[in-house]
Amino acid sequence: MFSTSASVLLWYILLIHVSEKADHFALSQVVALGPDVICNRILGLYPRQRNICRERPESIVTIWEGIEKGMRECRYQFQKHRWNCTYVPAQEPQFFPDMPKATRESAYIRAITSAGVTHAITQACSRGNLTNCSCDRSKNTAITEDGWQWGGCSADIEYGLKFSELFVDASHARDNAKGLMNLHNNEVGRKVVAENMERECKCHGVSGSCTTQTCWTTLPQFRNVGDILKRKYEFSYQVEQVGRRSKSRKIILKATLTNKKPKHSHLVYIEQSPTYCDYNLESGSLGTVGRRCNQTSSENDYCELMCCGRGYNTHQYDRTWQCNCKFVWCCDVKCNMCSENTEEYTCK
Structure with a gap:
């Protein structure tokens, strides 16, 4: 079902991504347009992403919220740096933010926005905002040795991971080094969310005693996700592409003499970062003139x-x-x- 609220939010996304002519449309027209028309007009989407937009428009609203969540966290983490998560946008329209160069800053943006989408989708499932998912009730309800049992509404992180991978990774090709780098960093962002899930419990018993506990899994605070990825950014690894045939292409650690792939927990980059002191269209640097x-x-x-x-x-x-x-x-x-x-x- 394509709700009016989802339609309005999709229209907001459309206004951001289409040409200036879009503002000639009245907001009252949006519900009549429908998801097919709106999804076709959002620039920067790949074919598979457009199909998801048409089939599940509410999910695109949540994805957009996840991207915004990731970018807000990025700006917080780098607010005192020369590069403060702002950049000169690419000439081609993009739904996902991305740096022109395959630097460690680009690696952080890919990881934090991928994590943001995973976090937002999983959260929307638990809140009942998406029609294709809800709570994760697959856990065993038997009482454990520690005296607690699974219950309540656990966050369905598996759905969030799979959906984020399906949508986010669709925008990257595997036939070039930066595409392989982005796919790797997308996965790092998702894994940080999954590996830092928390457990909340509620006590049950007579007169306030805690004879048994019902527990469920919850998402980590997104600030914690941002902090972890910031540390990974500071210790990221430079890689290079090897292999000419499509099936044999991969990225390996550049500093080693062996054909060693980076670990799945490492953020990776290909090109050295500029100083970000000056405005540079090619590198995406806005410079620091006028910065506090x-x-x-x-x-x-x-x-x-x-x-x-x-x-x-x-x-x-x-x-x-x-x-x-x-x-x-x-x-x-x-x-x-x-x-x-x-x-x-x-x-x-």
């Missing part, structure tokens, strides 16, 4: 590092806010106005 920096920081946002030695501008302004608030009976809150002179630094 911290003059007293010991991290990557320190002005000398962030501004790549170009110097920085100092802006002074007065900041005001409500302070010393007190509750006055009855029923009011009275506050003083506080102010201070503040400095802000931006890269030249």
Whole structure:
């Protein structure tokens, strides 16, 4: 069933991905368009992805939410870096964000968005927002030696993994090095979600005692997923493609002399990263001109590092806010106005 709410959200996605002419359509027309028309107009989808969009339009809404979840986490993790998860977009329209070069930053984007889709799909299943899945009730309900039993609504991570792989991996070819790299990093992102599932329990017993517990699996906090992938980014491995025939193509670790494939837990990249100091269309770098920096920081946002030695501008302004608030009976809150002179630094 194609709901009105799903139709409106699909229309929102459509407006982002089609040409400027799209805004000439009235929102009231969207329900009449139907999923076939909308899915055909979303740019950047591959044929198999369009088929999924037509058959299960609600899932595309959830996939889009998963991509946004991944990119928000990416921006959080890299907010103090020269590369802060922004880039010059490719000329060709893309449904999934992707860097022009096969760098370690590209590896992180692929992994975190793949993880975001897996997380969002699994969460939507548990909430009953998708018609093809719900809770995972396949677990054994027998009481374990520890005195608890499976029950409740466990997150169906297996469905989330399979659906994410089906949709996300459809946008990558296996006949080139970057495609193989992206497929590998997509899987790393999914595995981090699956390997960090948590268990929640509820006690049962007389007068609040906990003689037995009913337990179910829940998704990890997505911040935890982002943290783990950030550590993998910092220790990612450079690879290269070997094999000319389609069936024999694979990526191997570049630093080794043996034909050794990277582990499934490693993020991998092919090309060295640029400095991200300057705007560069080819590498996708937006540069750091105009970026805020911290003059007293010991991290990557320190002005000398962030501004790549170009110097920085100092802006002074007065900041005001409500302070010393007190509750006055009855029923009011009275506050003083506080102010201070503040400095802000931006890269030249």
